[in-house]
Amino acid sequence: MDLGSINPVLLIAALLLASTPILLAAMGELVVEKSGVLNLGVEGMMIVGAVSGFMAAVESGSPTLGFLAAAAAAAVLALLFGVLTQVLLSNQVATGLGLTLFGLGISSLMGQGYVGIRPPASPRLELPVLSELPVVGPVLFSQHALVYLSLALVLGVWWYLRSTRSGLILRAVGESHEAAHALGYSVLGTRLAAIAFGGALAGLGGACLSLVIVPQWTEGMTAGRGWIALAIVVFGSWRAWRVLLGAYLFGGVSVLQLNLQAAGIAIPVELLSMSPYLITILVLVVISSDKRRAQVNAPNSLGRTFHASG
Amino acid sequence: MRKIVLLAAAAAMSMGLPAFSGSHGDGPVKAGFVYVGPIGDGGWTYEHHQGLLAVEEHFGDKVETVYQESVPEGADAERAMTQMALQGADIIFTTSFGYMDPTINVAANFPDVKFEHATGYKRADNVSTYSARFYEGRAVQGLIAGKMTKTNKIGYIASFPIPEVIRGINSAYIHAKKANPDVEISVIWVYTWFDPPKEADAAKALIDNGVDVVLQHTDSTAPQAAAAEAGVISFGQASDMSEYAPLPRVSSIIDNWAPYYIARVQAVMDGTWESVDTWDGIGPGMVEIGEITDAVPADVKAEAEALRDAIGSGEYHAFTGPLNKQDGSPWLAEGETADDGTLVGMNFYVEGVTGEIPN
Numbered sequence: 001m002d003l004g005s006i007n008p009v010l011l012i013a014a015l016l017l018a019s020t021p022i023l024l025a026a027m028g029e030l031v032v033e034k035s036g037v038l039n040l041g042v043e044g045m046m047i048v049g050a051v052s053g054f055m056a057a058v059e060s061g062s063p064t065l066g067f068l069a070a071a072a073a074a075a076v077l078a079l080l081f082g083v084l085t086q087v088l089l090s091n092q093v094a095t096g097l098g099l100t101l102f103g104l105g106i107s108s109l110m111g112q113g114y115v116g117i118r119p120p121a122s123p124r125l126e127l128p129v130l131s132e133l134p135v136v137g138p139v140l141f142s143q144h145a146l147v148y149l150s151l152a153l154v155l156g157v158w159w160y161l162r163s164t165r166s167g168l169i170l171r172a173v174g175e176s177h178e179a180a181h182a183l184g185y186s187v188l189g190t191r192l193a194a195i196a197f198g199g200a201l202a203g204l205g206g207a208c209l210s211l212v213i214v215p216q217w218t219e220g221m222t223a224g225r226g227w228i229a230l231a232i233v234v235f236g237s238w239r240a241w242r243v244l245l246g247a248y249l250f251g252g253v254s255v256l257q258l259n260l261q262a263a264g265i266a267i268p269v270e271l272l273s274m275s276p277y278l279i280t281i282l283v284l285v286v287i288s289s290d291k292r293r294a295q296v297n298a299p300n301s302l303g304r305t306f307h308a309s310g
Numbered sequence: 311m312r313k314i315v316l317l318a319a320a321a322a323m324s325m326g327l328p329a330f331s332g333s334h335g336d337g338p339v340k341a342g343f344v345y346v347g348p349i350g351d352g353g354w355t356y357e358h359h360q361g362l363l364a365v366e367e368h369f370g371d372k373v374e375t376v377y378q379e380s381v382p383e384g385a386d387a388e389r390a391m392t393q394m395a396l397q398g399a400d401i402i403f404t405t406s407f408g409y410m411d412p413t414i415n416v417a418a419n420f421p422d423v424k425f426e427h428a429t430g431y432k433r434a435d436n437v438s439t440y441s442a443r444f445y446e447g448r449a450v451q452g453l454i455a456g457k458m459t460k461t462n463k464i465g466y467i468a469s470f471p472i473p474e475v476i477r478g479i480n481s482a483y484i485h486a487k488k489a490n491p492d493v494e495i496s497v498i499w500v501y502t503w504f505d506p507p508k509e510a511d512a513a514k515a516l517i518d519n520g521v522d523v524v525l526q527h528t529d530s531t532a533p534q535a536a537a538a539e540a541g542v543i544s545f546g547q548a549s550d551m552s553e554y555a556p557l558p559r560v561s562s563i564i565d566n567w568a569p570y571y572i573a574r575v576q577a578v579m580d581g582t583w584e585s586v587d588t589w590d591g592i593g594p595g596m597v598e599i600g601e602i603t604d605a606v607p608a609d610v611k612a613e614a615e616a617l618r619d620a621i622g623s624g625e626y627h628a629f630t631g632p633l634n635k636q637d638g639s640p641w642l643a644e645g646e647t648a649d650d651g652t653l654v655g656m657n658f659y660v661e662g663v664t665g666e667i668p669n
Contacts, residue, residue, distance in 0.1 A: 005519040014518065018511055108350060115350045116531065116553035118538075214510045214532045215539075219348035220380055221530070223505040254508070258515035261498040261665075262465065269471075269499045269668040 006263045009135055011255065016147050017213060019251025021046070021205035021222075023150045025229035026236070026243045027157055028201025033233060034161060035194035036174035036301035040096030041081055042202050043226025044103020049074040049203025050210035051107040054119055054217040063122040063211055067146070070207030071200035077103060078199020082192045089305050100226065108219040115217060122212050146208050151244075153201070158240035170194060174299035177306040187306050202226065235284035238297045242287060250280040339401065339578050341365060341571075342394035343377035344387065346406035346529075347504040353529040354503065354548040354565070355379065358405045358428075361567035368572045372579065383408025391416040395423045401578045403571065404428065406503065407472055413437060424583050426574060429474050431654055433585050440570055443591030444474065445481035445653070446621045447563035448525075449628040450599050450614050451545045452482035454561060455523040456489030457610040458543055465516030466497045467509060467526040467533055471668045473656040475527050480660045481628045482525055485617070487662055496521055497665055506532035517542055524558075534559055543605070550600040561614070562600030570596065589650065592622040629653065634661035 025042050032039050052073035057066025081099050084090045122144060130141035160167040172180040173190045181187050209225070210217050228250060236242035257272035343362050347355040362375050376399065381390045387409045394402050395416065401424040404413045410430035417425045417437045425437040433439055455464045464486055468475050479497060486493045496519060498512045509528045513536035516524055522542040526533045531551050537544035537558035546552070546562025570588065577583040590596035599618050602611045620626035631642030636659040642648060659667060 007518060010518040014511070014514060018507075021507070108348060111350070116352055118535070118553075209507050214506045214535055216506075216531060216535045218352065218506045218530050218532065219350035220504070221506040221532075223502075223507065225507070255511055255515065258498055258500075258512050259519065262496045262512075262515045262519040262521070264496060264664050266666075268666070273499065273501050273668075 006259050011259055013143065014259075015248065015252040015255045016143055018255045019248045020144075020147050020150050021208045021213065022225055022229050022232065022251060023244060023247035024146070024153070024205035024208065025202040025226060026232045026247055027150070027153050027240070028198035028205075029229055029233045030236075030238060030240060030243055031157060031161075031170070032194050032198035033302055034174045034238060034299055035170050035191050036177055036299050036304065036306075037082075037085065037191050037195060038092050038096065038303040039078065039081055039099070039195060039198060040093060040230065041078070041099025041103065041226075042198075042229050043222055043224065044100035045074040045077050045199045045202035046103075046206035046209075046226045046229075047107040047220070047222045048077050048103045048110075049206030050221060051111040051114070051206075051217055052203070053207030054210040055110065055114055057119045057207075057211055058114060058117055061120050063120055066119070066211055067204060067207050070203040072203070074203025074206065075196045075199040078195045078202070079192065081199075082195040085305075086188055086191050086195075089307060092303050092305070104220065111217045111219065115219075117217070119211050119215050119217075122215070144208075144212050146204065146212065149204075154240050154244045161240070171299070174301055177301045177304070181306070181308060187308065191306075202229075205229070232280070232284075235281060235288065237284075237288040238299065242284065245287075246280055246284050249283055250276050253279050338372050338374040339369075339575060340374045340376065340397075340399045341575050341578075342391075342397075342399035342402040343375065344381050344390050344394070344402065344404045344406075344409060345377060345379045346381060346383065346408070348379050351504055351529045352531040352549055352551060352553075353546075355405070355529060357549050357565045358403070358567055361571040364568035365571050365575050369575065369579075373575060381409075384412070387412040388416050391425075392419070395420040399423060401426065401575060401583070403574075407470070407474065424574075424578055433587060435585055438574070438585045438587065440574075440588040441474070442565055442567075442596040443589060443628075444563055444565075444597060445477040446591040446628050447597045447599055448478045448481035449485045449621060450618050451525055451561065451563065452485030452487075453489045453617055454545075454602070454606060454610060454614050455482065455525065455543075456486030456493050457613075458560070458606065459486075459490065459493060459523045461520050461522045462490065462492045463494050463496060463519075463521045464523040464525065465513075465519075465521035466495055467512045467516070467524065467528055468497050468499050469503050469528050470501060471499060473654060476656050476659070476667060477653060478525075478527055479663065480656070483663050484629070484633065484660060489613075495663055497663070499668055500528060502528065504529045506530040509533050510536045513537060513544075514540070546600050552600065555601070556603035556605045559603070560605050561602040564598040564600050566596055566598050569594075592618060593624060635659070636661055636663055 049070035053066040053070030056069030057063050084095050085092045125145045127141040131137045169185050173187050177187045232246040236246045253276040345355040349359045378390045403426045405428045407429045413427045414432050427439050429441045483495045500512050510532040513533035517540045524537050524544045526547045534544050534554040543560050544558040546559050548565050550562045550564050627647035629648035631646040632644045633642040635641045
């Protein structure tokens with residue numbers, strides 16, 4: 001197939017960046033769900049991260065401070081969810097949905113004075129020597145720092161859940177909170193920590209949108225990416241590498257279809273438009289089609305309320 | 311006499327009957343607005359909300375307004391409209407093409423409430439339609455785009471394949487081609503009115519493919535930011551987007567709904583409201599061309615302003631023959647202008663635009 005004016009190097013560079021917000025949010029939610037908590041508020045945490053990061057970056061002039069503020073603000077919001085669901089034992093689904101609505105509302109309130117402002121530029125990370133390599137240099141070694149951070153996080157989360165003692169405890173809490181409690185592990189503490197971590201990553205994902213990809217603050221700018229992240233965690237059957245694959249697949253096909261349109265490739269636009277959803281779902285369904293393994297991966301206590309006095 | 315009217319109205323209301331239309335006694339007229347995006351989109355919805363504010367400013371205590379933002383097109387829209395009607399709205403403005411069928415459905419249930427649907431073509435006794443001839447503004451943008459492009463490739467971020475959007479693409483292309491016979495247009499359909507990251511990605515995809523002028527028919531300012539980063543030029547859409555002037559935004563189309571909204575609310579107050587179809591352009595001021603910045607050479611700017619004025623005075627029509635359809639079949643003969651019927655239902659590209667219109 002003639003790809004016309006599409007430059008594969010630019011395409012890959014674009015897909016890495018476009019996938020990053022979803023990957024970050026999905027990685028966070030993966031850890032949260034592995035601890036047995038279903039937080040449907042990803043969209044709300046992302047957008048609060050987007051606005052907080054934007055505000056902090058504009059006020060301080062430093063994108064780095066912006067990202068830190070985004071992670072912190074979204075983590076605080078997540079902890080609100082944590083206190084409601086873990087301490088006050090509210091319903092997780094309802095509280096999570098509420099968190100999304102709350103996040104969307106408060107973000108537009110917070111961002112009132114920040115519409116139409118340009119944030120300080122977030123420079124690409126030029127790795128010495130490597131970024132000057134032909135072809136692969138601009139693709140792999142000249143991305144924004146968040147792209148590398150998100151990849152490092154995938155590695156970190158995978159290693160943490162698989163090989164560390166604390167990761168094992170987190171999974172135990174997610175599989176059977178009664179058993180973990182009986183063994184003397186703090187279900188509450190573990191879950192609150194996971195929830196805060198998930199919030200921080202969702203916030204970073206949001207700030208990636210408002211400071212790097214778009215970059216500006218607009219109300220409602222996450223436009224459903226939090227929900228995509230949630231779906232990718234499920235389709236990725238709670239495994240870090242599959243979540244990475246899902247996020248890159250979704251982001252990649254999204255960018256690819258826009259490029260195919262721009263290059264005037266004669267494929268029906270309707271097909272191109274739904275392709276990101278279709279292909280991501282298909283591939284992840286196929287690789288997770290082994291029912292037994294999928295069940296093993298789904299945390300057993302997911303979404304169930306735990307009360308220690310029981 | 312006045313007292314009797316009031317008593318009758320009070321009696322009607324206390325019996326749970328809807329107050330009869332045309333006479334509102336001294337109570338304020340309640341105007342409802344349904345928005346497809348957030349007010350802060352900086353584009354389409356922002357300008358409709360400016361219209362609402364103008365209504366409040368103009369009528370003061372005599373009017374009460376209510377609005378709902380980010381209402382999805384579809385079933386949710388019916389719920390939002392029904393809610394407004396039940397809350398006693400006298401007139402409801404539904405401000406997106408996708409609200410067309412919901413508006414007609416809800417209007418059938420509330421015969422005493424007036425509905426105003428933007429950019430659609432279905433009317434009823436209590437449903438008016440109104441729209442602006444955005445394609446007139448697109449002609450001016452096309453001219454500037456054709457003159458300014460160095461790569462001879464201009465890009466167009468399109469939302470949904472509906473006549474309004476297709477008219478814009480055609481008008482922009484026709485006038486870009488007149489200004490620069492080598493020009494090509496790339497169209498990306500994003501299937502959304504408002505999704506800043508996707509709009510930004512679409513702009514980047516166009517730019518990565520060699521486009522150096524980006525036109526958008528989506529509502530957020532995200533493509534402006536992408537254009538700024540890449541150093542190409544863009545145009546404000548629906549709103550001035552002047553925060554991106556003088557570059558990348560070199561001009562804009564501004565929707566000015568305020569005079570229309572004020573006139574329609576006034577008609578409800580006076581009891582003279584009736585179902586009409588309004589389609590105004592540059593001439594009556596519903597479409598405004600935002601300031602052309604100094605990034606555009608003076609001669610191009612003068613030419614663009616002359617085109618704007620010629621369209622505004624009615625001397626020139628943006629679709630003037632000779633024009634062929636995309637497949638080469640003749641559409642308009644030399645000097646012939648398009649009739650509104652064809653424009654309203656436009657579902658074809660003109661000759662020279664590549665690609666197919668999705669169904």
